[in-house]
Amino acid sequence: xxxxxxxxxxAIVMLIAWRGQRxxxxxxxxxxxxxxxxxxLHHATDTLKLSF
Amino acid sequence: MTQTRxxxxxxxSLYAVALVLAAAFAAQFILHELPCPLCxxxxxxxxxxxxxxxxxxxxxxxxxxxxxxxxxxxxGAVASTRQVLLHIMPGDAGYGSAxxxxxxxxxxxxxxxxxxxxxxxxxxxxxxxxxxxxxxPSTGGAFAQIAVWLxxxxxxxxxxxxxxxxxxxxCADNPVVYELLKRAA
Numbered sequence: 336x337x338x339x340x341x342x343x344x345x346a347i348v349m350l351i352a353w354r355g356q357r358x359x360x361x362x363x364x365x366x367x368x369x370x371x372x373x374x375x376l377h378h379a380t381d382t383l384k385l386s387f
Numbered sequence: 388m389t390q391t392r393x394x395x396x397x398x399x400s401l402y403a404v405a406l407v408l409a410a411a412f413a414a415q416f417i418l419h420e421l422p423c424p425l426c427x428x429x430x431x432x433x434x435x436x437x438x439x440x441x442x443x444x445x446x447x448x449x450x451x452x453x454x455x456x457x458x459x460x461x462x463g464a465v466a467s468t469r470q471v472l473l474h475i476m477p478g479d480a481g482y483g484s485a486x487x488x489x490x491x492x493x494x495x496x497x498x499x500x501x502x503x504x505x506x507x508x509x510x511x512x513x514x515x516x517x518x519x520x521x522x523x524p525s526t527g528g529a530f531a532q533i534a535v536w537l538x539x540x541x542x543x544x545x546x547x548x549x550x551x552x553x554x555x556x557x558c559a560d561n562p563v564v565y566e567l568l569k570r571a572a
Contacts (some may be wrong), residue, residue: 336555338431345542347397348440357442360438368435371432
């Protein structure tokens with residue numbers, strides 16, 4: 336579900352960047368990027384099977 | 388580099404993002420390979436790359452717009468690097484099929500690194516940031532407008548397909564069916 340929301344939020348940011356106000360687009364973009372990083376950290380829990 | 392030329396390059400970059408999103412759809416629908424959670428995150432970050440060029444076309448080129456795309460590209464490179472490392476051990480077949488010897492997440496990593504290099508390169512041209520309103524078209528012309536709407540449409544299509552794939556719960560680690568279609572059947 337979180338990925339659907341992230342795609343939707345990205346599409347909304349694009350529409351605001353194209354039709355809306357620039358500061359709003361910048362702020363929403365920052366929020367989407369932070370949400371992407373949080374989602375990544377939430378999913379990146381598997382231990383990497385690396386050996387050096 | 389003039390503002391007009393920079394805007395044309397930004398429109399071209401939107402077509403490149405559209406090509407990546409369309410190629411991902413081709414793998415999904417032709418090869419019937421559903422994207423994993425990390426794959427979806429990489430798609431989202433490819434789409435996020437497009438916000439900077441859209442702002443450049445609408446408001447004129449600014450360093451802050453390129454910085455937005457740079458941040459998205461770095462985040463995408465981190466996500467795709469992790470997926471490469473998850474499957475780096477000898478004997479690991481990787482996730483999904485390979486295209487020209489590389490899996491999609493490896494291509495994604497190459498794509499994000501290319502984006503970082505190109506964004507850094509275009510930032511070298513200072514003249515694009517000088518006020519040049521007489522030359523600058525209001526919305527970049529038809530070539531740019533088609534590029535913007537193409538990227539928005541492909542991102543909106545991803546909203547639908549991701550909802551069909553994951554449903555209203557958490558996405559499966561190795562998805563093989565569309566959750567919403569399975570429930571409807």
